Amino acid sequence: MTGAPNKIRVDHTAGGFRLRIDIAWTARTVALFGPSGAGKSTLLEIAAGIRRARRVHVRLAGRLLEDAESRTRVAIHLRRIGWVPQEGTLFPHLTVAQNVSFGAGRACDRARLASAVDMLEIGGIMDRRPAELSGGERQRVALARALAAAPAILLLDEPLASLDLPLRSRILPYLLRLRDTARLPMIYVTHDASEALGIAEHVIVLDGGRIVASGSPDALLGSPAALRVLDLVGMENRFVVRAVDALPAEGLVRITTTRGLSLRAGDRFECAPGSTIGVRAEDIIVAIAQPNGISAQNILEARLRGIAEASGRILLSIECAEERVTAAITPHAASDLRLEAGQRVWIVLKASSIHALPGPVS
Amino acid sequence: MTLAEVATTAAFSIGVAAVSTAVNVLPGVILAYFLARVPFRGKSLVEAFVALPLVVPPVAVGLLLLLLFSRRGPLGPLLDGLGIPIVFTWRGAAIAAAVMSFPLLVRSAEQAFVEVPGQQEDVARTLGAGPIRCFLRVSLPLAGRGIAYGILLAFLRALGEFGATNLLAGNIPGRTQTLSLGIYDAVLSSRDRDAFALASVSILLSLAAVLLGERFLRARRRR
Numbered sequence A: 001m002t003g004a005p006n007k008i009r010v011d012h013t014a015g016g017f018r019l020r021i022d023i024a025w026t027a028r029t030v031a032l033f034g035p036s037g038a039g040k041s042t043l044l045e046i047a048a049g050i051r052r053a054r055r056v057h058v059r060l061a062g063r064l065l066e067d068a069e070s071r072t073r074v075a076i077h078l079r080r081i082g083w084v085p086q087e088g089t090l091f092p093h094l095t096v097a098q099n100v101s102f103g104a105g106r107a108c109d110r111a112r113l114a115s116a117v118d119m120l121e122i123g124g125i126m127d128r129r130p131a132e133l134s135g136g137e138r139q140r141v142a143l144a145r146a147l148a149a150a151p152a153i154l155l156l157d158e159p160l161a162s163l164d165l166p167l168r169s170r171i172l173p174y175l176l177r178l179r180d181t182a183r184l185p186m187i188y189v190t191h192d193a194s195e196a197l198g199i200a201e202h203v204i205v206l207d208g209g210r211i212v213a214s215g216s217p218d219a220l221l222g223s224p225a226a227l228r229v230l231d232l233v234g235m236e237n238r239f240v241v242r243a244v245d246a247l248p249a250e251g252l253v254r255i256t257t258t259r260g261l262s263l264r265a266g267d268r269f270e271c272a273p274g275s276t277i278g279v280r281a282e283d284i285i286v287a288i289a290q291p292n293g294i295s296a297q298n299i300l301e302a303r304l305r306g307i308a309e310a311s312g313r314i315l316l317s318i319e320c321a322e323e324r325v326t327a328a329i330t331p332h333a334a335s336d337l338r339l340e341a342g343q344r345v346w347i348v349l350k351a352s353s354i355h356a357l358p359g360p361v362s
Numbered sequence B: 001m002t003l004a005e006v007a008t009t010a011a012f013s014i015g016v017a018a019v020s021t022a023v024n025v026l027p028g029v030i031l032a033y034f035l036a037r038v039p040f041r042g043k044s045l046v047e048a049f050v051a052l053p054l055v056v057p058p059v060a061v062g063l064l065l066l067l068l069f070s071r072r073g074p075l076g077p078l079l080d081g082l083g084i085p086i087v088f089t090w091r092g093a094a095i096a097a098a099v100m101s102f103p104l105l106v107r108s109a110e111q112a113f114v115e116v117p118g119q120q121e122d123v124a125r126t127l128g129a130g131p132i133r134c135f136l137r138v139s140l141p142l143a144g145r146g147i148a149y150g151i152l153l154a155f156l157r158a159l160g161e162f163g164a165t166n167l168l169a170g171n172i173p174g175r176t177q178t179l180s181l182g183i184y185d186a187v188l189s190s191r192d193r194d195a196f197a198l199a200s201v202s203i204l205l206s207l208a209a210v211l212l213g214e215r216f217l218r219a220r221r222r223r
Helices: A040-048 A096-100 A110-119 A135-148 A165-182 A193-199 A224-233 A331-337 B003-037 B043-055 B058-069 B076-081 B090-115 B118-126 B131-160 B163-169 B179-188 B192-222
Strands: A006-014 A017-025 A029-033 A055-060 A063-067 A081-084 A153-157 A186-190 A202-207 A210-215 A237-247 A252-257 A262-266 A276-279 A285-287 A298-310 A313-320 A323-329 A344-349 A355-357
Touching: A006 A040, A017 A040, A017 A202, A017 A210, A029 A040, A029 A193, A040 A055, A040 A081, A040 A153, A040 A186, A081 A135, A081 B118, A096 A110, A096 A135, A110 A135, A110 A165, A135 A153, A135 A165, A165 A186, A165 A193, A186 A193, A237 A323, A262 A298, A285 A323, A313 A331, A313 A344, A323 A331, B003 B043, B003 B090, B003 B131, B003 B179, B003 B192, B043 B058, B043 B090, B058 B076, B058 B090, B058 B163, B090 B131, B090 B163, B118 B131, B131 B192, B163 B179, B179 B192
Parallel strands: A029 A186, A029 A202, A081 A153, A153 A186
Antiparallel strands: A006 A017, A006 A055, A055 A063, A202 A210, A237 A252, A237 A276, A252 A262, A276 A355, A285 A344, A298 A313, A298 A344, A313 A323
C-alpha cells in the first residue's frame, strides 16, 4: 500500500511503554480501537505533532507531516489537523462563539463556520461560556470548533467516552453527520467496539502498543485476534450457544447456552449451536426483587457472587444457571440497592441486547 | 513635616513603585512563561538567580547596584554621559525597587503558567494558532489571575522597599525619599509625629492596594 494517502510508522518508548506501529490505509473513516492503555491516544497525539517521537513517519490525507529520516516536521499549527481530545478542552475564558471561531480566522471562511454551527446545532448557545454547558453541548462545541478551522483530517479521541449512555446516543448522530456531510477523513479513537464497528470503514485494533488486527468491520468480526480484544473491552459476557429454538408464537428465539442459561432474543437473531453470543455488562439491569410488568424479555433469577469497583463503575459478578454473568452498574445504583455478595437478585435483559459474535471463543 | 510634605513623599513612593512594576511586567511575564514551558539546560540556575533578591539582604543588593551604577562602575559613566544619572536620583529608587520586586512577579506568573493545562495550548496549536497567538489568546488570559496577583505583590514589595533603595538612591527629602526612607529618617532624628504620620500613610496605602487587588481578582474569578 505504498500509494496510500495515510501512513503512520512509529517506534516510540516512553515510561516503559513501547508503541510500535506501521500502518497505511486508504479508507476515509478509520477507527483506532483497543482497551485503555493500548496506545491509542498516544498514537493520535504523535500524529497531531503534540507528542514528539524519535522514529516517526506520519502522512495524513496525502500530506507528509513528519519524517524522522528526512528531518521533515510540519509545525503543529500548520498541520491542519482537527484534534478533539477526550474532554473537548474548550477555552474556558472564551464564549462558545469565540471558541468556535478561534481557528476559523486563518481560513476567513464564514460559510464554513456557519455550516459547522448548523451541523452541530449550537446556534442557540453561542453566547454562553463552557462552564455553563452540559457535557454533550461541550463536546458538540469542540467538534464544531475543530470543523470550523478547515482541517484536512479530524482526529477524534474518544469523543463520547466522557458522556453517559443516553447522551452518547444523542451525540452519535452528529458524528455520523460529520462523517457523511463534511466528508472529512477521520481517525476515531474508541474503546467501544460498537462505536468502532458502527462508525468506521476501516478498524485498526490496538493492544499493548501494537496492531493486533486491521481491516473492515466485517472482516474483523471474523478475526480471532480482534475478537480477543473485543472480548477484553466490548462484550464482558460471552456465551457459547448449545441450542436455538424458535418461538414463532412470540416472535422470538430461545437460546440455551452450554451452561444452561436460557435467553430470549428477537426471531431475526441469527446464531447456531456452537457459535458465540455476547452481552455488554452495561446492558444488564439488576433488581433485588422480582420485577413485574416490564417489557424486557429476559428476567432471570440469579445469585450475586462478587462486587468490585473498576474505573468508576461497579462490576457485579452474578451466577445465573451455571454461567457467570458480569453486570456493570453505577456506584449510586449500587449504594441504593445495598447489594451484598451471596444475595438473591434478578437480572433483566432486553432481547435486543444480545449480540451474535462469529465463531467460538478461541 | 507639613501635610504637603507627607503627600509629596507618598506620591513619590507610589510613583516609584508604579514605574518599577511597569518596567518589570513585560520581561517578568515573558521570563515566567519560558521558565514554565520551555525546558532548557541551566534552568534551575536561572531560577536561582531570579530568586536571589528574595534571599540576599536588600542592603547587599543595593551595594551591588551601587557598584554597577556608580561613576566608577561599568554602567555609571555610560549612563551619566547620556544624561541619565542613576545614583541618588528617582531612577535609582525605581531600579532598586524593580530589582527587589522582580522575583515576586516572576514566581507568581510562572506558577500561573504552570497551572494552565498544556492541552489547552495543544488544542490552540492544532487550531492553527502559532506560538505567539497561542500565548496571547490562551496562555496569557488563562494565567491572568496569577499574573495579576504577582503584579500586585511586586507593587506592594516595591512600595515598602528600603535597604537597596537607601544605598542606590540615598535618602534625600523631596528628591529620593520614599515613605520607608522617610520613616527611618524621622525615627533617627526623633521626629516621632512625622514617623507615625508616614507609617500610617504607608499602612493605609498598602491596605488600599491589597483590598483593591483582591476585589479585582475576585471580580475576574466570577467571570
